[in-house]
Amino acid sequence: MKTLYLDAFSGMSGDMFLGALIDLGIDLHAIETELKKLHVSGYTLTAERIAKSxxxxxxxxxVLDSGEKDHGFIEHREQEHHGHHHGRHLDDIVKLIENSDLSETVKKHAISIFQDIGRAESKVHNVPLNEVHFHEVGALDSIVDIVGSCIAMELLGVDNVKCSTITDGTGFIDVAHGRMPVPVPAVAQMLTERTIPVKQNTQVHTELLTPTGLGIVKEFVSEFSSLDQNDDIQKVGYGFGKRDTGLFNALRVFVLEKTDSHADVSATHDQVIQIETNIDDQTAEGLGYAMDQLLANGALDVFFTPIQMKKNRPGVKLTVLVKEQDQDQLIRLIFKATTAKGVRYIPYQRTIMQRSFKKVTYRNMIVRLKVASFNDIKRITPEYEDCKEIAEKFDLPLNTVYDEVKKLYQE
Structure with a gap:
């Protein structure tokens, strides 16, 4: 299970997020190609690798061909009074995304982020949601930032997103309606809908957390925590902010792989808890999401069994194997991620193979191996993802990579 971790020590904005994902290796041209499916023009994307500190x-x-950068919400009647008609209502932006050729996943996430920001602006400015109106060219840079971020997330293909406590600044900044306190009103309103840990750095007298940045966090982040000792850092990227804060202004991101399952096991017997619940009113996609969440948060195994329930209704039995110390946490997650209203559990004794994890180098690439043994029985299993990457890179049969990697360990 791969996780994207956002280290938001200097807040977050849309351009910082996109910069960080590009720094991880997401192809800018692939983002540009997908953005063309929006059928809007008037902008150019730039991504320069530079050094700060x-x-x-x-x-x-x-970079906009003409007009100004997004200054946030502006009332429709105020635009008409000044003779400007270049903005877009929230509904216009939603229709633009819905009518595009983007993937359904990108559409869903992008619309959700815009609606989240729109709800906050509607509340702050006391206007109906359908009258929320954005500055200048329909907040073109915000449209590109938000849709581009959703495209980049789809290209990255992680299973989970976590985030640190988010740092914002203090003081005041100038927005479309004048001088406003930090956090800006839209951000403050967005924080009322979900518990998100935010702290202010009193050394920074400007905004660090933007509505776009917070919208991305709310849409994708499932957990706020520190880095875990079992998180294996695979990649690191930095996306720079535009404001001069006097400090290192960047969003740092990590691609993590959970290493709970990669811990050496010397015992041949242990005890686990088996948790079960019957479900007959949840979609297949919802069940798949629940499985991903349980595995990402420490479940040893998760599986479904088809069953017939009361009144001969078809259903599934969810079975989860967990360590004793994780029982309460994962029961809570079952209630959060499924429609279950109760669970049952029982302790089980297990006889297991001893396990250790090794690494070998094959064609100048690292391959992880799981070595399982019980008395005189030994089993060597190369990591599938590592072998798959090598097979694709060198155009080799996957079985050939498996066999050669096993020989390397035996030697």
């Missing part, structure tokens, strides 16, 4: 990262920007 001697740390290299990516400075991403949306």
């Amino acid at each position: 001697a740390i290299y990262g990516t400075n991403f920007d949306v």
Whole structure:
């Protein structure tokens, strides 16, 4: 299970997020190609790898052909009074995304983020949601930032997103309606809908957390926590912010792989808890999501069994194997991620193979191996993802990679 971890020590904005994902290796041209499916023009994407405080990262920007950058919400009647008609209502932006050729997943996430920001602006400015109106060219840079971020997330293909406590600044900034306190009103309103840990850095006298950045966090982040000792860091990327804060202004991101299952096991017997519940009113997609969440948070195994329930209704039995110390946490997650209203559980004694984890180098690439043994029985299993990457890179049969990697360990 791969996790994207957002280290938001200097807040977050849309361009910082996109810059960080590009710095991880997401192809800018692939993002540009997908964005063309929106059928809008008038902008150019730039992504320059530069150094700040001697740390290299990516400075991403949306350069508009004309007009100004997004200054946030502006009332429709105020635009008419000044003779400007270049903005877009929230409904216009939603229709633009819905009518595009983007994937359904990207559409869903992008619309959700815009609606989240729109609800906050509607509440702050006391206007109906359908009258929320954005500055200048329909907040073109915000459209590109938000849709581009959703495209980049789809290209990254992680299973889960976690985030640190988010740092914001203090003081005041100038927005479309004048001088406003930090956090800006839209951000403050967005924070009322979900518990998100935010702290203010009193050394920074400007905004660090933007509505776009917070919208992305609310849409994708499932957990707020520190890095875990069992998180194996695979990649690191930096996306730079535009504001001069006097400090290192960047979003740092990590691609993590959970290593709970990669811990050596010397015992041949242990005890686990088996948790079960019967479900007959949840979609297949919802069940798949629940399985991913349980495995990502420490479940040893998760599986479904088809069953017939009361009144001969078809259903599934969810079975989860967990360590004793994780029982309460994962029961809570079952209630959160499924429609279950109760669970049953029982302790089980297990006889298991001893396990250790090794690494070998094959064709100058690292391959992880699981070595399982019980008395005189030994089994060597190369990591599928590592072998798959090698097979694709060198155009080899997957079985050939498996066999050669096993020989390397035996030697």
